[in-house]
Amino acid sequence: MPNPYIPYLTRVKSVITENKVNDIKTIELEFKKEEEYKKFDYIPGQFAEISLIGKGECPIGIASSPTEEGTIKFTIKKMGTVTSGFHGSEVGDIIGVRGPCGNGWPIEDMKGKNIVVIGGGFAYSTLRSLIIYLLDERYRKDYGDITTIYGNRDSGEVLYKDLLEEWEKRDDINVVLTIDREEEGWTREVGFVATIVKKVAPSPENAVAIICGPPIMIRTAVAELVELGWKEEDLLNSLEARMKCGIGKCGRCNIGPKFICTDGPVFSLAELKKLPDEY
Amino acid sequence: MEQKILKKDEIGKLYNELASEYNFYAPIKKKGNISFEKIEKPEDILLDYLNSKIPPKSILFPQMEVLFEYTLDEKDVEITDRQDLDQKILIFGIRPCDAYSFELFANFFSSHGNWKDEIYLKKKENTTLIGIGCNTPRTTCFCTSVKGNPFNKENMDVFLTDLGEKYLVEGISDKGKEIVKKLSWLSKASDSDLKKSKELAKQAEESITSKIDSETIVKNLETSFEHPIWEEISESCIGCGSCSYMCPTCTCFDVIDETDHYNNRGRRIRIWDTCQSCLYTMETSGHNPRDTKIQRCRNRIMHKFSYYPTNYELLGCVGCGRCISVCPANNDILTILNKIEKIEKEEDEKVVA
């Protein structure tokens, strides 16, 4: 078996700025070797350890869906040394990719159910991957109604604007976008995600809800869903932690006996309640 | 299993024969401490020792290890994998607790997720262990409470027993039996030699006085995550991490890229890390799930005596007692474990009263 710490090498194909304040960018990567791209067989919700060789590595959720063939995409927020390096990369630069890591969204178990995808801010990247997958003509019929509620601080922070506008026009997905406060020119919902969840009141009947975002958004949105009758095993979260190896070897992302990088990052609320409160 | 005898003055002969084929590691005295080093001169080998300061995990899992090397040029990167993992390693004179820790390491590095740590596992495959039983375990040893034994031969390839002026040599695994066969000049063991070795084994086991009830501890820890006892337990800890560095079963590491910009080359390395470090779980956003000493001390004990049994039905501790000898604040793990053992009992007593 090969050395699991050696990354596949990819080249940057494009870099797009996603938000107004210019600190979130989506980079599109092309694998140098075709056979390595084939080996990188991923499902929505998984992440990869991407590196600037010489600077460092970090775990980033895969934003592209496996149905978007040819390249993979990552949406990265500029926070530290390595992410700043990614932001400064140009077309043709080499970026190392290790993965896919993690368990991903349970797309098999979700079949036949209604799906509610709730996201806040920058955490929408793996949700993008999931929704594109669900909407793909090969898989759409396997799933019930799809609703997505996506909240942001203001309209400048909304990611994937073009994609969302396309989805709004479709009749097989209900898109609800919201921002925290009134803004001139914004005709859609206004209010915190939890308030909008209460308004939309998605039914827990034969359904799965995915909630991703800042901790306070998750807590309030989950509280609303529980009020509406949702069961804890149907509420899914994707956790974050400091990671180094991403493959369950360096030991640092553990919560209790589980590792976020291999047993997660997707956990149901029921599973999280059984684990110690340290995340 | 044919038993042989190795006379104490024949160690040099054994070294000369095996060193040509293997990288030969054994305990030597270095600046006042016992440490496992690669042997150049067989006279340096010291088998009459208590235990090494730094555990022999440092041979297969060194403090600093290269994961891969790379060269950088204008718009390309070339990666070179490790080329030296096929070298044969022989560790001579290792104690049973440390030999067992190698198995725990291998178990951990091949679990979790789709990837195994090939670097460690390849090296382990090419490693042969010639161990030695502990005639006089220390007062800080408690291997018998954690499924170990001072004369545990299970995880060894060849096992030596110190009979006084000579060693009893037993080939345990197939690899080990081959080596014993190869050393055809070893004399045959007599019945009295075998009898003495069994006596020594029994004596050693009985002399271990530090005991803990690991079953009760594992059971108590299942429900003790929020227990106030952790405040008391972590009082004297200074957060230095010596316990993890000297622990033969601690596997945590950090990954760093080291680049030589002038020559456009570098390497990605891993170095030992400890969950006792305050930045261990610090995220770039500034959020730190374990930012108090209490949480970090708790994590170490839970990891060894609760998460390990949950995941692998094994205890993550071999009872070598290094953490006890090295802790500068005398935060004795046996004291901690005894406190945890007593948790339920106290509550039961309260109910009765």
Place this chain on the structure above:
Amino acid sequence: MTTETENKEIENSIRDNAKKLLNEKEVDVIIGYSEGTVPLTSAPIIIRKEEDVDKLIWNNLCYINLARYLAPLMPQLCNSEGNPLKIGIVSKGCVGRAVNLLAAEKQVDLESVKMIGINCNGNVNRSRIDLEIGEKEILDVSISGDDIIVKGRDWEQKFPYDQYINELCKVCQVKSPSATGKTCVGECQELDSIHDEFTDVIEYDSKSTEEKWEYIKEMLEPCTLCYSCRQACPVCYCNLCFVDQNLPVWFGKTTQLPDIIVFHLIRAFHLAGRCVACGACSSVCPVGIDLNKITRKLEEIVKKRYDFTSGLNAEIVPPMMNFSMEDTEEFMLEED
């Protein structure tokens, strides 16, 4: 008086003062030393009740500097709102120095600290005893008369106490805390300065530059970069140590000699003028490196240049932490 009788006196004075402070509610908790579970150790302990004062001991193995627990203040010494409790701290001279220094650097509020001063008679040099005994297990260490008695399974060895204490303890000039009556009960003194011959640095000073470099390299070579020295040091309290910074990365963290040397030399410079000569760093080093050989040299330089000794006064900020327009700068221009 023999060392043994001195110890008994010190122990009794600690217990009496501790009892009084707890009884009169002048402190909420007391931090001191208790009996260790293995030979050559003592275990820091926090007591909250009068009936526990007999757990406090003094046995010449009290090498941890208790001021270490004051900055950053550990949660067990805070109340439920996170405010510091009133803390009594068993203080040998160097612990007192550390508390004063931390107060001068605004890390500790002396209003909430009460030193229980003792006239320290030194601590046993653990690594030296370990080295001399070799590979035999030590089962008991005690002081009898003026000797250190080390016992094993079937052997016993005696060491003269005053020769086998830490090198720092041999030249110590501040045996009890330099503090006033309000902050200190028990043995206290008021010192403005000390007279230190720095006899322990003479041998190092006599070496040539090349010899000094070889000496430092050889001394630091066994280091495993475990950072016990930094953790045990009471004046190393930075929230983000230079070691852990990554914007920029100051030095590598491997155990290759250049990385080891950079860590120790930079840390020593961060301690220049602040080190309180408690010797905790050397006592806690798992591989027995005597780091005080470097810190003492720096202390000598600071004494010569600035006539300053750290920790004698809770107001004066150490020279390297301080700047005023009147500072002379001739050292920047002169050749050394």
